Amino acid sequence: MAAEEGIALVDKDEQGVDRAFREEVLTGLSYDQKAVPARWLYDDDGSQLFEDITQVEEYYPTRAETEILTERGADFANAIGPGRAVVEFGSGSSVKTPLLLRAIDPAAYVPLDIAGDFLRAAAADLAQQFPGLAVHPVEADFTKEVALPPETADMPKLGFFTGSTIGNMVPRTGVDLLRSMRATLGAKSMLLIGMDLVKDRKVLEAAYDDAKGVTAAFNLNLAHRINRELDGTIPVDALRHEARWHDDYARIEMHLVATRDITFEVAGRKFAMAEGESIHTENSHKFSRRSAFMLLRAGGWTPLQRWLDRQERYSLILCRAAEERIAP
Structure with a gap:
C-alpha cells in the first residue's frame, strides 16, 4: 500500500x-x-x-540501537505482539524502523514529524518496503498531543522513539513530552524508547x-x-x-x-x-538505569523490559502506559 x-x-x-x-x-x-x-x-x-551523522565512525548510538533491534526481534515480538499501530515520533530511519516492523507484524504505521518533505519521503520508502502495511504520515509537532489518523482509532498503539531523542530535553521537558506521548497513544498503549547511557567523556565528545x-x-x-x-x-x-x-x-x-x-x-x-x-x-x-526509569515513571510509563547492546553503551526500554490515578 x-x-x-x-x-x-x-x-x-x-x-x-x-x-x-x-x-x-x-x-x-x-x-x-x-x-x-x-x-x-x-x-x-x-x-x-x-x-x-548516523553513518560516521564516532557516532555509536545508531549502530548500538540497530544491533539491539537486529538481535532482539523475537523478544520484541513476544513482548509486544502483532496487530498494533506503530506510531513513530520522528520520521522513520531507513535501517531501524524496518527491523521493528518486520519483528512485530503491525497493523499500521504512523510516522509523526515536523519536517514535511523528509517525513513523506521516509513514509513512501517504508510503504514500498511493506506493500501490505497501511502507512499514514502526519506532519505535526510531536512534542504536543497529536490527533492520530481515524483509521487507527480502534488499534492498540505502540510508540517508537529512537535515537535517545528524549535526551535532548531537560528532565522537566522530557516528562512533559512523555506525558504528551501517552495522551497521543492512549490507554493500554506501549512505548519502545531508546535511551543512551553514561560513558567515557572522550567517547561522548567525539560522537558529537x-x-x-x-x-x-x-x-x-x-x-x-x-x-x-x-x-x-x-x-x-x-x-x-x-x-x-x-x-x-x-x-x-x-x-x-x-x-x-x-x-x-x-x-x-x-x-x-x-x-x-x-x-x-x-x-x-545520558542515563543510568535508575535515572531512565525515574524519568519514564514520572512521564506516565511503567518500564517492562530493558535491552542493551553487547558493549552496554545504549538501551532500548519497553514500557506500558501507567494507569491514570483519580484523586480522592
Whole structure:
C-alpha cells in the first residue's frame, strides 16, 4: 500500500513560516545565554544531515540501537505482539524502523514529524518496503498531543522513539513530552524508547564532534535555516560548532560559538554576540538505569523490559502506559 499524502498539523503564517519556530528563535536569542530548542535543527536539510551523522565512525548510538533491534526481534515480538499501530515520533530511519516492523507484524504505521518533505519521503520508502502495511504520515509537532489518523482509532498503539531523542530535553521537558506521548497513544498503549547511557567523556565528545565535520554542518544548518526562513542575517562563517560534556547534568551540550563580535537581524529584530558567546542548540542527556526509569515513571510509563547492546553503551526500554490515578 502506498503511503498517504499525510496530515499537516503545523501552524504556519501566510508566508508559510512556522509560527512556533519564529517565536522560539526570537525568544531564545533574547536570553543572556542564547538558546534555540533542538527540535528546530530538524528541517529537511537538518534531518538529512542527521541521517549522515548516523553513518560516521564516532557516532555509536545508531549502530548500538540497530544491533539491539537486529538481535532482539523475537523478544520484541513476544513482548509486544502483532496487530498494533506503530506510531513513530520522528520520521522513520531507513535501517531501524524496518527491523521493528518486520519483528512485530503491525497493523499500521504512523510516522509523526515536523519536517514535511523528509517525513513523506521516509513514509513512501517504508510503504514500498511493506506493500501490505497501511502507512499514514502526519506532519505535526510531536512534542504536543497529536490527533492520530481515524483509521487507527480502534488499534492498540505502540510508540517508537529512537535515537535517545528524549535526551535532548531537560528532565522537566522530557516528562512533559512523555506525558504528551501517552495522551497521543492512549490507554493500554506501549512505548519502545531508546535511551543512551553514561560513558567515557572522550567517547561522548567525539560522537558529537566527528572528524569529518558532519555534526558541525548539522549544527550550523540551524543558522542557515534561520537566515532562510526568518529573514536572518546571521554571518554563519563567524560561528563554529562546539560539543561540551557537562558532568553535573550528565549531558553533552552543542553550541554555536561566535569567533568574533557580530551583529545580525532575525525577523526584523536586532541581536548581537560578543566573541566567545554562544547559542546553545542542543542537549543530549545520558542515563543510568535508575535515572531512565525515574524519568519514564514520572512521564506516565511503567518500564517492562530493558535491552542493551553487547558493549552496554545504549538501551532500548519497553514500557506500558501507567494507569491514570483519580484523586480522592
